[in-house]
Amino acid sequence: MPPAKAVPLFSPELRRGLGRLLALALLVTVGLFIASPAQAAVNLVQNPGLETLDANGFPTCWERSGHGDNTFTMDVTNDARTGTKAMRVSLTRLVSGDRKAMMLENAQCAPRVTPGRQYDLSVYYKSTTAANAVTLFRHDTALGWQYWMDPATLPATNTWTQKVVRTPPIPANTDQITWGVSIYGLGTLTTDDYSMVDVSAPTPTPSGCTDAAGCTKGKWQVMPYQSTVRGIHAVMLHNGKVLLVAGSGNDPNAFAAGTFKTAVYDPANGAFTNVATPADLFCAGHVQLRDGKVLVMGGNKDYPSADGTVGYKGLKNSYIFDPATNKYTRTNDMLVGHWYPSATILGNGDVLSLGGLGEDSTGSTTTDYFRASENRWLRQDETKQTWAWWGLYPAMVLMQDGRLFYTGSHTFGVGLPGTGASIYNYGTGAITDVPGLQRKDERDQSMSVLLPPAQAQRVFTVGGGNGDAGATAHRLTDIIDLKAASPRYQPGPLIPQGTLTGGAPQTGEQGKMYVSLVLLPDGTVFETGGALHNRADPVFEASIFDPQTNQFRAGMATDPVPRTYHSSAFLLPDGRVMAVGDNPGNGTFDTRISIYSPPYLFKGARPAIQTVASSNWGYGTTQRITVNSAVTRASLIRPAAVTHSSDPNQRFVELPMTVRNNTTIDLNVTSNPNLAPPGWYMLFVHNANGVPSTAKWVKLG
Amino acid sequence: MSRWFGALATWLRARSRRERYGIAAVLAALVLGLAGVLVAGGSETDILWFDGRPAAAPADEPAPESDPGGEPSRETESRQEAGPVESPPPYVQPFAEQPGVKPRPSLPSPTAGVEIEEGTDGCDHAYGDRDVCVPWEFPAGVTDKCGWLRERGFEPLKITGGRDRHGLDRNGDGTACGAGD
Numbered sequence: 001m002p003p004a005k006a007v008p009l010f011s012p013e014l015r016r017g018l019g020r021l022l023a024l025a026l027l028v029t030v031g032l033f034i035a036s037p038a039q040a041a042v043n044l045v046q047n048p049g050l051e052t053l054d055a056n057g058f059p060t061c062w063e064r065s066g067h068g069d070n071t072f073t074m075d076v077t078n079d080a081r082t083g084t085k086a087m088r089v090s091l092t093r094l095v096s097g098d099r100k101a102m103m104l105e106n107a108q109c110a111p112r113v114t115p116g117r118q119y120d121l122s123v124y125y126k127s128t129t130a131a132n133a134v135t136l137f138r139h140d141t142a143l144g145w146q147y148w149m150d151p152a153t154l155p156a157t158n159t160w161t162q163k164v165v166r167t168p169p170i171p172a173n174t175d176q177i178t179w180g181v182s183i184y185g186l187g188t189l190t191t192d193d194y195s196m197v198d199v200s201a202p203t204p205t206p207s208g209c210t211d212a213a214g215c216t217k218g219k220w221q222v223m224p225y226q227s228t229v230r231g232i233h234a235v236m237l238h239n240g241k242v243l244l245v246a247g248s249g250n251d252p253n254a255f256a257a258g259t260f261k262t263a264v265y266d267p268a269n270g271a272f273t274n275v276a277t278p279a280d281l282f283c284a285g286h287v288q289l290r291d292g293k294v295l296v297m298g299g300n301k302d303y304p305s306a307d308g309t310v311g312y313k314g315l316k317n318s319y320i321f322d323p324a325t326n327k328y329t330r331t332n333d334m335l336v337g338h339w340y341p342s343a344t345i346l347g348n349g350d351v352l353s354l355g356g357l358g359e360d361s362t363g364s365t366t367t368d369y370f371r372a373s374e375n376r377w378l379r380q381d382e383t384k385q386t387w388a389w390w391g392l393y394p395a396m397v398l399m400q401d402g403r404l405f406y407t408g409s410h411t412f413g414v415g416l417p418g419t420g421a422s423i424y425n426y427g428t429g430a431i432t433d434v435p436g437l438q439r440k441d442e443r444d445q446s447m448s449v450l451l452p453p454a455q456a457q458r459v460f461t462v463g464g465g466n467g468d469a470g471a472t473a474h475r476l477t478d479i480i481d482l483k484a485a486s487p488r489y490q491p492g493p494l495i496p497q498g499t500l501t502g503g504a505p506q507t508g509e510q511g512k513m514y515v516s517l518v519l520l521p522d523g524t525v526f527e528t529g530g531a532l533h534n535r536a537d538p539v540f541e542a543s544i545f546d547p548q549t550n551q552f553r554a555g556m557a558t559d560p561v562p563r564t565y566h567s568s569a570f571l572l573p574d575g576r577v578m579a580v581g582d583n584p585g586n587g588t589f590d591t592r593i594s595i596y597s598p599p600y601l602f603k604g605a606r607p608a609i610q611t612v613a614s615s616n617w618g619y620g621t622t623q624r625i626t627v628n629s630a631v632t633r634a635s636l637i638r639p640a641a642v643t644h645s646s647d648p649n650q651r652f653v654e655l656p657m658t659v660r661n662n663t664t665i666d667l668n669v670t671s672n673p674n675l676a677p678p679g680w681y682m683l684f685v686h687n688a689n690g691v692p693s694t695a696k697w698v699k700l701g
Numbered sequence: 702m703s704r705w706f707g708a709l710a711t712w713l714r715a716r717s718r719r720e721r722y723g724i725a726a727v728l729a730a731l732v733l734g735l736a737g738v739l740v741a742g743g744s745e746t747d748i749l750w751f752d753g754r755p756a757a758a759p760a761d762e763p764a765p766e767s768d769p770g771g772e773p774s775r776e777t778e779s780r781q782e783a784g785p786v787e788s789p790p791p792y793v794q795p796f797a798e799q800p801g802v803k804p805r806p807s808l809p810s811p812t813a814g815v816e817i818e819e820g821t822d823g824c825d826h827a828y829g830d831r832d833v834c835v836p837w838e839f840p841a842g843v844t845d846k847c848g849w850l851r852e853r854g855f856e857p858l859k860i861t862g863g864r865d866r867h868g869l870d871r872n873g874d875g876t877a878c879g880a881g882d
Contacts, residue, residue, distance in 0.1 A: 067795060068795065096795070098792075130788070132789075133792045147794065150792055153789050185790060252831045304826050305862075306831065306863075307863050308819040308825075311819065312821075312822070336814075357817065358814045360814065362817060363814050365811055386808065387808040387810060388808065389815045399796075399797065401793050401795075401796065403797075412822055413823075418805075422805075429807065430804035432803070433802070444823075467822070467823025468838065470837070470839050472840055482796055483794070484797065485797070486799050486802070487799075534823040534824075534834070534837075534840075535823070535824075535834045535836075536840075536853050537853075585824070585834035585835065585836065585853060586850075586854040586855045587830060587834070588854065619791070620789035671790070671792045672791040672792055672793060673791060674793070
């Protein structure tokens, strides 16, 4: 029997055909995977189109929300973008507050989130007013539901318009968020088609650590040259240079000789430019104005007498320093002298100055008010006086409603009577105590900062002592949330301990005064410098405080130069930190300059801001930038104007992002000038590794 | 193409009924799988629909209603553009209203500033030049004050203020912490 002829299962034609079919199927499948929104299609909003109503005819998983004295309607309308229903809110009478339809704050309705991740919030809307804002709440697993922020402002529009804004990375201890669109002006707002999508965080590139010590601790560099002036007052200018003001520099001989000094230092090349200094601006106050010029107020009229009968005397002179010309121009005088005055810029660009010693060396209880639009200090009959005594260099932080929070941080001696911290309303003159500050009479040359972001309205007060009493500086910190109805300081973590001269470790309750706090572009706070006693016993310790966790990361590299009395540290636009000054009790002064590179500068390539569409920014706008790689966060940091551990204007303002693609981003600027007073800011972005760009300068307001 | 289709038909006819059912089931499963990928985006946990609409993917949502005319790109026509717009009023939150807390009583216009005690900068300026700061109060536990000062770089100090609160000039030569003190 001949062998059976092998019959193939598939004929050649069939094999060819099946092969083509298979290739086609493969191509289609791959195409579908690429084209489908596989990564970002899950809408986490329940009832996002508002189409499903409850028994009361209101959309399920939604609620009427808002506050204040106003008249409103809030109902479903048939004027829908898609489907048959949308939400319409009308404000017909408004004294205060807002109204909004919010997602219900319960386990079923509030979208679930994961800490560290980011979400694109999208809504379609029409509004007859420009007073609309996306409002975010978050559910803290320990504290319950909390206001988070208003990440975007929505302009008026009579056609359906989409607004997309990305949340900042979800804070720790957050498991759900809710959000809605608030209307806070007279008008009608209609919204529809909400969505919330988990956007894949840009994959952190490998840390790319090039220096093991740098990656974990950062590194200091002491410059091979010294400052030509005693850097007692330091102001970061919007041209990238640093104004260092000494005046007589705590040197009575220089005072007697009328030798007053100022220099402009250029960190880029180490150059110093001497500036003619018209008066003894030692012990002055200072703040950048809207246009980037520096308002300097008060100063040293005279040193104390040796026999103790007369103390320091304060000047009432005031000057404006122009970075473009490196010149001071005198303004009119303040009402009274101020030696160690506060200087806080307000949301309207004006400046309030409080406290200090007057021309007769008594404490100044006169409020001085600088009207920026007229470049002058107001007359007595134009100012609102409380005649309250605020002490020396009182840390007055501008709150989001325009009031000032006196943090309790000050220079010299005990704190103020009462609880040692308070809220001051310039408009009404009301001063109300705020409780909770620990050891309020030992906060001499502590330091306070508004924690990042400014929208969180939390203030951090660190360390301090009491030079008059010879107290040993302590390790205490306090944190207050000014969003609370009745804010109260809560104890924060203890300052990590370092070493004293000779390397002896700190022990027990030993902490530091003369401490510097510097807001970093990754949203953390660098804590450095300080001393244990009045103008003595420097503490070598540095740490990074994380506002997300309320913890210090101890063990950062320490400045090799002691930084005690008359020292300051501040952020440079390249992301490094510069430290100047040290004036121990023996009367010497250390003019060395140290510059710290934080760990983020050792963690791989930095993102870069390639273009900024406009350098003049308005409130409530969106501003386009382009970047060279994916970033997770953007911020404005107000440049420093610091002395004596006091820079109450320092702030980090979150810029929620509308991400158009990996390189084009619209930044949402707050509508509230009290959150970001007008002036020049350093614009930073950082990536998922916390590595920041260098700054671009933008002018806000 | 007709040749391989014909061959396919011939081949199919040659299969048993059971084999044909099997092939049909495999093809159906393939089609259903592809459809699933198309609709759900390939994620195992994705929610497919809310309210009968696909979940919004912001970057892909057209919004022709906001078309201002002309031929803007599909991406830009639906989104709020960057750049100057009408200034909105500040959005201020009702925080820190401190219910029940009474403001401090108002104060009368003063006739003089607040008296400041000597030593407000923590220094006793009766010793040395006024840039020198002998502590107004030494830290607790300091018994050898001159030793403490010397350790911190202080030179002998002339007593310039006519008094010696700390007893640093034990030999009365007018110099604090000098030879013999």
